Amino acid sequence: MQEKRYDFEVAVIGAGPAGLAAAIAARRQGAKKVIIIERDTAPGGILQQCIHAGFGLSYFQKELTGPEYAGRFIKQAKEEGVELLLDSMVLNIEEDGTILCSNPGKGLVYVRAGAVVLAMGCRERTRFNLRIPGTRPAGVYTAGAAQRLINRQNEMVGKKVVILGSGDIGMIMARRMTLEGAKVEAVVEIMDYLAGLTRNKVQCLDDFDIPLLLGHTVTRITGEYRVEGVWIAQVDEHRRPDLSTERFIACDTLLLSVGLLPENELTRAAGIRMSAATNGPMINQYMQTSRADIFACGNVVHVNDLADNVSAESELAGRSAARYVLEGFPKRNREIPCTAGSGIRYVCPQMLSVREEEDADCKEDQGDGRKIEGCGTITGDREEIRLYFRVKAPGAKTTLTAWCGGRVIAERTVRRVNPGEMEHIDIHAEILTGAEDTEITVEAREVG
């Protein structure tokens, strides 16, 4: 079989909202040859199956469905001359930035790129990840797989349904299955709070009187060929099921909506430093990974609940990748870690890159009090660096604080927090001037 070789300035892996936004931004930043490599037969990523509305409220100030939201980026990518290689699964990223992928028509394809953007999204946790006991009948699906079957492939998955997990996908599927004529017996959630967005509880469960059972879990699955029912029980404070409360719900289908895992086989194989908290690559404020020529964005970095956030951070990744190829910036320099303080699960970016005093292109204070590139400053892509994070538990009015070397560098009070809704805090790059051997910590404190 003949090998195909192509040369590009920026190559993006994955044509979901993250990859599309990154590729468009790379072109607008001046990169001439930009390609997206996608394993699916159409661009759009997971949004092709997210036919519900709820996208674009912050990015376009307009509520769009998933296909409409993705469609806007697909159109822009086309207009900007981004090339698209579909039906092509990336298998490996070599040390010199060559991407190896396989395509049914072309065979093995090598794409050599000056900078690579990882935008592979995530996959769902399965029954195996949860270790639910019982038989192994047909009728157990992850919610996203069921969503794809129903919304793209015209295959209905069941008639009487129990959903485990109150994440957004689970709730959206509860409504979808109900509208398609199925009966959703319950949505079962092990935590004592909702995992997804409140608006989804209102519009997907309450609207259809679907019971939400908090503090419960599925203890067993029964059925020989097809699911015949599940046993559920309350859990104690350590989230262990209390078997004295076990009861049976007859159903033919169990949907699992129990979390997503960033899809990082390629990242690990490329030897990129990973975060144990997010299961994604560690990145700095330019969305740059520990390998200077590889950038990452979207769900591959951390699981996002809003596609709008994905688009914004992916543009940054695309711009950075183009700048890396065109200007050799950002270089990797000394790094300040950003860590999760009390009440916080993780912070992203995990590190901020600082330019050293000795930098050749260091320019001194310009007299207006603002330092520009170099001089031990952190030079964000914008003046403000946005730290994204998740809290550990829901709370009422909460103060979110970013500390650096014993100083408060940013603070914000929000009316309520929820682990299902990503929070952010903006820090001014200049504040960190001269920050040495220190770290930035984000903390959440409930104030009543």
Place this chain on the structure above:
Amino acid sequence: MREQEIICTICPAGCHIQVSGQGQDIKSIEGYSCPRGKEYAENEFLCPVRTLTTTVKVDGAEEPLLAVRTAKPIPKSKLFECMDIIRKERFRVPIEQYQVLIKDLAGTGIDLIACSERKGDPYDI
């Protein structure tokens, strides 16, 4: 008197708003934090509406289904009636984005429109 607690879904703050009234008459409304929330709670109390999103069968395209939605929100009480109508329909390519597929869906005065176009080019959505 009818009393209802409405969770505002306009923004992530998710204010709990208490509304009480009778028929088309609102007596009291409390717990909102901004005018948009107040308006939302009023509408939700008097006539809750939702945008219906679903799929229709399409012939002649690579994929068998096309995402569709109502052009505007429709009364919540009409959701299932609309689904019954939509389920029976079949369409053929080419379909433009935002093309009207069903006019005046279930007498709501609101049309069912295509969320994406369907042609042959794989770069098209």
